Amino acid sequence: MRSVSVFLCGLVFGIGLIVSGMADPANVIGFLDLAGLWNPQLALVMAGAVAVGLAGFALARRRTHPLLAGAEGTMHWPTATRVDRRLMLGSVLFGVGWGLAGFCPGPALVGVGLGNGDAVVFTVAMLAGMFLHRKLAPHLPG
């Protein structure tokens, strides 16, 4: 029951990515290409998502337990607030990769679902990058 509900959340998220056009890297690159033909699509997608998110998260903040996780369930709100070197360096590296391919993690997985070979290549490399981070994280400076 819970897994079905989580599955549906992922499904709605993915359909949102497709409807919004964000599953297509060409639209993402179009947004990042300020010097060329600029496509504002991504900014409006973020605005639509954050508008719903602001209202919904304000509502969720009032709860001590998630609706479907039972009394033992907790709201896993992120606790990190520090702006540090890891946040900055990680975000810049992510942004460079995002600009190179036009894929970020969500759309890449939707591309895999579409059976797109490029999305598969990107996703395998992305998983390798995550694995690499696991191995290196303990040795990186804060």
Place this chain on the structure above:
Amino acid sequence: MTIDWPHFSPLHALTGGALIGLASVMLMLLHGRIAGISGILGGLLAGLLGDSSKPEVLWRLAFLLGLLYAPLLYRQWEVVGPIHVEAGNGTLVAAGLLVGFGTRLAGGCTSGHGICGLSRLSIRSLVAVCAFMAAGFVTVGVVRHLLA
């Protein structure tokens, strides 16, 4: 700046964006989890390598399966794609490595920091969004206009 009007569809952007926001709110309200795709993937990887419990793996797997199934379901109603990828295999591999490593180091991507973080009014996430967008703008500028 010239706007690419033929590829700009405000109605689809707002509708799709609202669905993404709705899914993120549902996951928090119903299950108490943040819909950050890189975090969910990274946690799944950790779980499969034996670092976390079975329920931790299960919910992540369920969410990601929903994401993977979305284009197959949507295809029943409308034509999906094709998607357009300009990058060659070498660039895709480099980009994938950077995105995988970078999002884990930063603790989030476009969904976790971008949508959920901004919706929580997190300063940390706002800084992350500015940093990855700036890096994206510069990268596309260099690749499309300086190197091309």
